[in-house]
Amino acid sequence: MTDMEARHSVPDRTQGGEAAIIVEHLTKRFGDRVAFNDVSFEVGAGEVFGFLGPNGAGKTTTVRTLVTLIAPSTGTATVAGIPLLPENGSAIRSRISLMPESPGLYLRLTVTENLQCFAGLYGLDDVPGRIGRALRAVNLEDRARDLCGSLSKGLRQRVALARALLNDPAVLFLDEPTSGLDPVAIREVHDLIESLRKRGVTIFLTTHRLEEAERLCDRVAILNTTLRMIGRPDELRARLFRRSLDVRLRAPLGDPRTLFGAVSDVEQWEQTSSGYVLTVANPDRAAPVLARALVGAGADILSLGESHHSLEDVYLELIDEDVEAKSR
Ligand SMILES: Nc1ncnc2c1ncn2[C@@H]1O[C@H](COP(=O)(O)OP(=O)(O)OP(=O)(O)O)[C@@H](O)[C@H]1O
Numbered sequence: 001m002t003d004m005e006a007r008h009s010v011p012d013r014t015q016g017g018e019a020a021i022i023v024e025h026l027t028k029r030f031g032d033r034v035a036f037n038d039v040s041f042e043v044g045a046g047e048v049f050g051f052l053g054p055n056g057a058g059k060t061t062t063v064r065t066l067v068t069l070i071a072p073s074t075g076t077a078t079v080a081g082i083p084l085l086p087e088n089g090s091a092i093r094s095r096i097s098l099m100p101e102s103p104g105l106y107l108r109l110t111v112t113e114n115l116q117c118f119a120g121l122y123g124l125d126d127v128p129g130r131i132g133r134a135l136r137a138v139n140l141e142d143r144a145r146d147l148c149g150s151l152s153k154g155l156r157q158r159v160a161l162a163r164a165l166l167n168d169p170a171v172l173f174l175d176e177p178t179s180g181l182d183p184v185a186i187r188e189v190h191d192l193i194e195s196l197r198k199r200g201v202t203i204f205l206t207t208h209r210l211e212e213a214e215r216l217c218d219r220v221a222i223l224n225t226t227l228r229m230i231g232r233p234d235e236l237r238a239r240l241f242r243r244s245l246d247v248r249l250r251a252p253l254g255d256p257r258t259l260f261g262a263v264s265d266v267e268q269w270e271q272t273s274s275g276y277v278l279t280v281a282n283p284d285r286a287a288p289v290l291a292r293a294l295v296g297a298g299a300d301i302l303s304l305g306e307s308h309h310s311l312e313d314v315y316l317e318l319i320d321e322d323v324e325a326k327s328r
Pocket residue numbers: 030033034035036053054055056057058059060061062
């Protein structure tokens with residue numbers, strides 16, 4: 001059976017809001033070394049899912065496992081609606097694609113020749129039509145006859161993305177797709193990811209770039225051998241950090257302890273170089289009460305608003321600390 005036949009013979013269970021990827025208690029060991037341990041998560045169909053973690057966290061090994069390049073040690077998974085089992089390898093591969101960290105192109109072949117070569121390896125039909133659509137998707141039609149060796153790193157990355165699109169994947173795995181690219185090339189890859197999302201492709205994106213995850217991803221998982229946390233970027237921030245208000249005044253308060261003590265919502269406060277940071281249960285309720293108290297005490301308010309932590313703060317907190325202990 002060819003990959004295309006396998007593709008048509010499997011019912012599409014990723015439609016209708018079902019999960020595109022289900023991972024349950026998955027572990028991969030290389031001898032004594034544990035690459036990732038007891039990892040469980042789900043990715044919804046059409047979701048852009050960010051997979052973050054420091055070097056050696058097990059991100060690439062997780063991707064390699066899910067794209068059927070290596071077998072898990074224990075645990076189960078479903079990828080594009082198909083159980084991750086040795087006998088389903090070709091059926092899974094026909095519905096997914098991987099863009100690995102290095103583009104892996106033949107530099108002495110042209111863009112089109114590279115794509116023809118890979119389309120042949122994948123056993124795809126309608127090769128010219130697929131190559132045309134893939135090149136259009138990454139806006140590379142004008143460079144189709146250029147040797148890959150003559151292209152910039154950013155353009156090679158786009159050829160690699162075109163290659164990953166040849167089989168019209170339901171689930172696309174992107175392993176560090178923007179590493180080493182300049183800001184313009186990064187923006188182009190981001191725009192491509194956005195356009196794939198609009199077409200309903202599920203995207204599994206490993207990245208070190210936190211602002212990339214924050215900008216593109218519906219949900220983010222943070223891995224450091226074990227899965228540390230998973231959720232929407234704003235949920236992760238809210239779960240990890242207490243909410244707080246930043247207050248900047250023209251001059252320090254004479255008696256901050258008494259003033260803040262009189263505002264019932266304020267749980268803790270500390271003085272910073274530019275003002276005060278107040279930990280509060282409910283910033284929307286506390287801010288107006290606090291503003292009145294400050295004005296009543298004769299303070300000149302320069303600014304008063306909720307502090308916003310970036311995903312980078314969340315990430316560093318999770319990587320630096322024992323999160324399981326912290327969340328208790
Ligand atoms: N084939 C292999 N044999 C032995 N150990 C391996 C193999 N592949 C990966 N590892 C180990 O598994 C761990 C996870 O590696 P992995 O490449 O998945 O990390 P990563 O999160 O992708 O890191 P990076 O951010 O650097 O890409 C590392 O300790 C690595 O040395």
